[in-house]
Amino acid sequence: MTVTTAQSSRVDVAGVRRPSGSIDVAVALRPYEGALDARRAAHLLRRAGFGGTPDEVRGFTGMAAGDAVERLVRFPSTSALPAPENVYDPTTLLSQYGPRGLRDLSPDARRQLFVQLRRQEVRSIASLQLWWLNRMLATPAPLQEKMALFFHGHFTTAAIQKGVSPAMAYRQNQLFRQYALGNLRELTRAVSKDPAMLLYLDNALNVASHPNENYARELMELYTLGVDHYTEDDVRESARAWTGWRVIRITGQPFFAPRLHDDGTKTFLGRRGNFDGDDIVSIIFAQPQCARFFAASLLGLFVYDNPEPELVDGVAEQLQRHDYDLAPVVSALLRSNAFYSQRAYRALVKSPAELVVGTYKALGVATIGRSALPAMRAMGQVLFYPPNVAGWPGGENWLTSQMMIARQNFLAGLVNARIMGASSWLNAIPMDPVRATHALVGTLLQDDASPASYAQLKAYLMGEGASALATLGVENFQERMHGAAYLTMAMPAYQLS
Amino acid sequence: MRRSKFLVGALSGITVVANADHIFARALAAAPLPGLPGAENRCLVLVNLQGGNDGLNCVVPHGDADYYRVRPSLAIPRSDVLAIDAQLGLNPQMASFKALYDKGMVAIVQGVGYPNPDHSHFRSTEIWQTAAPDRYEHTGWLGRYLDEADLPAANLFNGVSLASILPEVMVGTKVDVPAIASEAAYGLRVDRNPMQRRAFTALVRDERLPFSSPYLAHVMEIEDRSQRGSEELPHLIAGYTTSATYPATPLGRSLALAAQIVGSNIGTKVIYVQHGSFDTHVNQVAVQNRLLGEFSDAVKAFYDDLSAHGNDRRVLTMTFSEFGRRIEENGSRGTDHGEASPLFLVGGGTKGGIYGDAPSLAATNMGNVRFTTDFRNVYATVLERWLGRPSAPVLNGTFEQLALLG
Numbered sequence: 014m015t016v017t018t019a020q021s022s023r024v025d026v027a028g029v030r031r032p033s034g035s036i037d038v039a040v041a042l043r044p045y046e047g048a049l050d051a052r053r054a055a056h057l058l059r060r061a062g063f064g065g066t067p068d069e070v071r072g073f074t075g076m077a078a079g080d081a082v083e084r085l086v087r088f089p090s091t092s093a094l095p096a097p098e099n100v101y102d103p104t105t106l107l108s109q110y111g112p113r114g115l116r117d118l119s120p121d122a123r124r125q126l127f128v129q130l131r132r133q134e135v136r137s138i139a140s141l142q143l144w145w146l147n148r149m150l151a152t153p154a155p156l157q158e159k160m161a162l163f164f165h166g167h168f169t170t171a172a173i174q175k176g177v178s179p180a181m182a183y184r185q186n187q188l189f190r191q192y193a194l195g196n197l198r199e200l201t202r203a204v205s206k207d208p209a210m211l212l213y214l215d216n217a218l219n220v221a222s223h224p225n226e227n228y229a230r231e232l233m234e235l236y237t238l239g240v241d242h243y244t245e246d247d248v249r250e251s252a253r254a255w256t257g258w259r260v261i262r263i264t265g266q267p268f269f270a271p272r273l274h275d276d277g278t279k280t281f282l283g284r285r286g287n288f289d290g291d292d293i294v295s296i297i298f299a300q301p302q303c304a305r306f307f308a309a310s311l312l313g314l315f316v317y318d319n320p321e322p323e324l325v326d327g328v329a330e331q332l333q334r335h336d337y338d339l340a341p342v343v344s345a346l347l348r349s350n351a352f353y354s355q356r357a358y359r360a361l362v363k364s365p366a367e368l369v370v371g372t373y374k375a376l377g378v379a380t381i382g383r384s385a386l387p388a389m390r391a392m393g394q395v396l397f398y399p400p401n402v403a404g405w406p407g408g409e410n411w412l413t414s415q416m417m418i419a420r421q422n423f424l425a426g427l428v429n430a431r432i433m434g435a436s437s438w439l440n441a442i443p444m445d446p447v448r449a450t451h452a453l454v455g456t457l458l459q460d461d462a463s464p465a466s467y468a469q470l471k472a473y474l475m476g477e478g479a480s481a482l483a484t485l486g487v488e489n490f491q492e493r494m495h496g497a498a499y500l501t502m503a504m505p506a507y508q509l510s
Numbered sequence: 511m512r513r514s515k516f517l518v519g520a521l522s523g524i525t526v527v528a529n530a531d532h533i534f535a536r537a538l539a540a541a542p543l544p545g546l547p548g549a550e551n552r553c554l555v556l557v558n559l560q561g562g563n564d565g566l567n568c569v570v571p572h573g574d575a576d577y578y579r580v581r582p583s584l585a586i587p588r589s590d591v592l593a594i595d596a597q598l599g600l601n602p603q604m605a606s607f608k609a610l611y612d613k614g615m616v617a618i619v620q621g622v623g624y625p626n627p628d629h630s631h632f633r634s635t636e637i638w639q640t641a642a643p644d645r646y647e648h649t650g651w652l653g654r655y656l657d658e659a660d661l662p663a664a665n666l667f668n669g670v671s672l673a674s675i676l677p678e679v680m681v682g683t684k685v686d687v688p689a690i691a692s693e694a695a696y697g698l699r700v701d702r703n704p705m706q707r708r709a710f711t712a713l714v715r716d717e718r719l720p721f722s723s724p725y726l727a728h729v730m731e732i733e734d735r736s737q738r739g740s741e742e743l744p745h746l747i748a749g750y751t752t753s754a755t756y757p758a759t760p761l762g763r764s765l766a767l768a769a770q771i772v773g774s775n776i777g778t779k780v781i782y783v784q785h786g787s788f789d790t791h792v793n794q795v796a797v798q799n800r801l802l803g804e805f806s807d808a809v810k811a812f813y814d815d816l817s818a819h820g821n822d823r824r825v826l827t828m829t830f831s832e833f834g835r836r837i838e839e840n841g842s843r844g845t846d847h848g849e850a851s852p853l854f855l856v857g858g859g860t861k862g863g864i865y866g867d868a869p870s871l872a873a874t875n876m877g878n879v880r881f882t883t884d885f886r887n888v889y890a891t892v893l894e895r896w897l898g899r900p901s902a903p904v905l906n907g908t909f910e911q912l913a914l915l916g
Contacts (some may be wrong), residue, residue, distance in 0.1 A: 414736035415689030463718040
């Protein structure tokens with residue numbers, strides 16, 4: 014395995030010039046011709062999913078990049094995976110009453126009803142969170158879950174607030190999965206009419222007589238164009254076009270009420286007509302800025318933050334050429350020289366979901382337990398509750414002292430947990446400090462550690478005096494090994510994808 | 511609605527928000543006020559009353575007949591109100607806080623809010639914390655203060671969040687503020703095992719890695735800071751003896767730790783604590799009274815403790831809440847999300863009294879209390895006069911100060 018250093022060259026192995034600040038986009042987006050070494054195999058598995066098990070990394074090592082990407086992008090059907098159990102749907106309870114019936118209840122009875130309902134919802138969301146984490150862990154299509162998580166943070170909706178029930182949150186989650194590598198324009202149309210979204214951003218309150226601009230604004234500002242690429246008039250006119258969408262509270266179903274829709278002529282992004290919501294999405298997606306906006310998002314998800322404008326334009330062109338179909342564009346991105354360049358390597362901060370799921374995969378633990386939920390909360394990522402409409406800010410926002418302590422304590426807690434018992438490969442590592450060190454750093458970090466760190470880890474494994482390796486029984490050796498596994502994951506490289 | 515005209519002003523440089531036409535101008539000083547001497551030893555404690563504290567049942571307009579009309583089941587009976595004057599009084603659970611008020615230690619600023627109020631908890635919380643009603647901002651106003659304030663870089667505790675999360679208000683671009691849920695939670699498991707700890711210390715500082723990453727330096731810095739911080743803090747504050755009986759509530763525990771940090775003289779300038787949830791859509795009286803009682807008792811104990819150590823003049827405590835609540839009660843003995851509400855300043859250089867205009871229950875903003883004081887006027891006052899720093903770079907504009915610190 015070649016160890017490349019940051020200072021070694023101005024033209025890195027993948028042919029992308031660094032660190033001049035300029036980039037040859039044609040080269041950067043051309044397919045990487047080489048076979049994957051272990052580093053690149055693990056890199057691909059982290060970015061296109063949540064990291065690989067040791068077996069998966071071994072399996073991908075030596076493959077041609079194109080074949081490896083093909084395997085991840087053309088993922089098998091996941092319809093046979095278990096659905097979450099008992100997703101709470103308050104409409105079952107509410108529909109017993111009907112709108113009239115609720116009004117007839119005494120204030121006390123109504124309050125009790127809603128307290129009970131809220132309690133069920135909170136419990137249901139917690140089991141949905143656990144279900145999703147375990148799906149990320151077990152799915153044969155990790156890229157599908159990666160995209161679902163990306164869309165969850167992009168087209169944000171928080172559960173429970175504003176009447177978004179667990180059933181609606183799950184429905185939206187399934188929508189993101191369905192469109193994982195589908196068409197972005199169609200997804201945007203579908204999510205616009207999704208009941209959770211209609212409630213979360215008040216589009217269900219948007220009627221011709223009193224337009225509500227919340228969704229119309231965020232659709233452009235946060236979901237498709239970015240600030241400064243539209244005017245306040247565009248927001249108002251778009252809001253008019255979206256009028257008429259409602260959610261039936263008792264059933265949770267979305268519907269379009271023509272009599273609440275503004276049927277007049279609208280002027281939007283320079284076009285005039287009697288537009289509805291679908292027209293608005295079409296007009297937005299015809300803007301070159303929309304392609305650039307999604308190109309930058311995809312580069313930030315898969316390749317690196319703050320991509321060069323030329324690279325953004327290059328990916329935007331591909332999006333337009335493929336009419337916003339994601340599969341060919343994501344596939345090309347994951348095969349590109351840019352993706353395998355030094356600049357992209359370990360260039361993103363793992364999100365808490367990536368850290369948690371990735372660690373269970375790396376250690377070979379088959380089921381994520383309930384303790385992962387408070388851990389994720391302490392790390393700052395609560396699934397189904399993005400912090401606000403702008404989603405999780407990510408990057409260095411994951412790196413505060415308390416969140417780092419939460420990350421470290423999660424890792425330290427997991428290696429010491431009883432669940433680490435028989436299943437993990439850790440327990441099969443031989444009682445040989447040199448071989449053990451190489452097994453740990455190789456498997457968990459793809460050797461992204463300095464010689465000094467190897468020596469440090471070896472010294473820890475060997476111990477000294479009364480705690481010297483030679484004096485340890487099998488059980489204590491296992492404990493020492495688990496401690497060394499934690500220390501390997503405590504190294505800075507482990508926090509980076 | 512948000513970030514339209516204001517954004518233009520903000521981008522063009524210095525913005526003066528033209529709210530001098532509000533009648534609260536009597537609280538505004540004619541000219542910028544000089545900073546109080548001794549800023550280097552002072553600390554600001556920010557208390558977030560999370561969820562939207564109902565201002566009308568907190569600072570009660572018991573002289574206003576409209577109050578009793580719009581709050582048939584929620585209004586606090588006149589005889590129960592802890593009267594300040596013929597018009598206003600405090601919630602009956604706030605006796606300890608009233609005692610501080612009577613000593614001249616509390617300033618109440620009425621009707622604090624911002625233009626184009628947002629009724630979403632998180633957006634409005636974000637607006638108060640980033641001090642940016644007109645745009646999305648990823649740093650908080652105290653984070654920007656810490657970035658600008660030229661404090662000793664080696665001190666890990668220039669700012670401290672006493673919560674499990676780092677609130678946006680403390681997020682800056684240069685300084686990492688430790689979030690400390692409790693002394694016990696702020697610790698690395700690895701530190702319990704001396705052998706592991708030694709190895710950990712070396713491993714997280716390994717700078718000769720075979721790859722580069724834009725985030726590597728940051729990861730190392732945070733790993734280093736979180737380990738040193740969690741190791742240092744218990745030693746730094748060990749010499750302090752708490753001299754008050756705090757209520758056994760989360761806020762009581764947070765403020766006890768805050769007094770300990772202040773009294774240990776470790777250079778901390780800003781401390782964040784939180785209390786709630788005040789989101790009283792149903793059954794408001796029971797919930798809000800309990801929370802206000804907890805707040806009142808904890809703040810009283812805090813200042814007793816600070817006074818016993820001679821620190822009460824060094825610590826200014828300020829509350830905020832993302833919004834007040836709807837003037838009219840709803841159908842379930844609660845109130846829905848509203849707009850402006852009162853804000854408290856306690857201790858430090860506070861000139862006790864009531865500032866700003868009492869909310870009008872007649873002239874409302876679609877059923878909500880109209881804001882009469884922009885929160886950025888309060889922030890500017892605290893930054894300039896209490897923390898001794900220019901406020902314009904922090905607040906992205908110039909805001910007139912209030913004459914409530916002396």
